[in-house]
Amino acid sequence: MARYVIGDIHGCGKALRSLLAALSLSSDDEVIFVGDYVDRGPNSRDVVDQLIQLSQTCRVIPLRGNHEVMLQGVVMSGLSDETWLRSGGKATVTSYGGSATKIPSSHLDFFCNLKRYHETDAEIFVHAMYNPLQDIADQDDELTYWAHLPSPLPMPHVSGKRVYLGHTPQASGEILCHAHLVGVDTYCFGGGYLTAVDLETHEVTQTDRHGHVRRVPIEHLLHAVASCFRWLKKK
Numbered sequence: 001m002a003r004y005v006i007g008d009i010h011g012c013g014k015a016l017r018s019l020l021a022a023l024s025l026s027s028d029d030e031v032i033f034v035g036d037y038v039d040r041g042p043n044s045r046d047v048v049d050q051l052i053q054l055s056q057t058c059r060v061i062p063l064r065g066n067h068e069v070m071l072q073g074v075v076m077s078g079l080s081d082e083t084w085l086r087s088g089g090k091a092t093v094t095s096y097g098g099s100a101t102k103i104p105s106s107h108l109d110f111f112c113n114l115k116r117y118h119e120t121d122a123e124i125f126v127h128a129m130y131n132p133l134q135d136i137a138d139q140d141d142e143l144t145y146w147a148h149l150p151s152p153l154p155m156p157h158v159s160g161k162r163v164y165l166g167h168t169p170q171a172s173g174e175i176l177c178h179a180h181l182v183g184v185d186t187y188c189f190g191g192g193y194l195t196a197v198d199l200e201t202h203e204v205t206q207t208d209r210h211g212h213v214r215r216v217p218i219e220h221l222l223h224a225v226a227s228c229f230r231w232l233k234k235k
Contacts, residue, residue: 001030002029003198004196004198005031005034006194007034007185008167009041009047010039011095012188012209015188015211016194018213019194019206019207020050027057027058032062032063033060034126034166035068035127037051038067038071039089039092040088040091040189042091045092051110062110063126064111064145066127066128068111070083070087076111081100117137120161122162124163127144128144128166128168129143129144129167130143135159148168149168157180163180163181166184168183169192171190171192173191174186175197188207188209191209193214
């Protein structure tokens with residue numbers, strides 16, 4: 001069984017489709033999504049369609065991001081749409097045919113069933129941030145959904161578990177990788193990549209918003225080829 005965590009998608013449907021194809025998931029595999037499926041990118045509806053379909057073929061654990069919080073506040077609780085639309089919600093509304101009232105009931109169910117966090121024996125998954133001294137289940141919404149990573153970074157979690165999160169975009173397109181913390185929002189909608197991290201091997205797979213799989217830099221490829229030849233000479 002393979003296990004993956006995937007960063008913020010933000011309506012990048014082509015990137016998600018190519019990434020899932022590259023992972024070649026089986027029914028025993030598990031995929032954890034850290035939230036922010038909608039807004040900013042052009043295909044929020046397609047992203048949610050893909051996630052619903054994926055949940056029928058393997059184990060999907062989708063967390064709630066702050067953009068889902070905004071959408072739910074507007075669509076389900078009647079809050080003003082000003083902040084949401086200004087924060088990328090216009091693209092989401094367009095993807096649903098020009099009106100949030102056209103969001104299908106199956107998609108509303110998907111949003112309602114998103115999780116605040118996910119925790120295993122060795123890992124914590126949360127959308128935005130964490131309090132190092134507090135159980136992830138007890139922290140408030142500001143940390144869970146809204147707070148960006150500070151500088152310096154937070155200390156390791158008191159549980160000793162490694163924390164995986166999104167929300168704070170890595171403009172370089174590379175994951176933020178530390179022993180106690182991994183940031184997997186690699187800025188797909190803004191010209192970076194959509195990232196999947198294999199939680200067992202730590203291998204990183206990435207696609208851009210156009211659906212292109214990120215290629216290994218040529219110098220890395222040449223290094224790998226040279227290593228292969230050295231190994232063959234020893235045989």
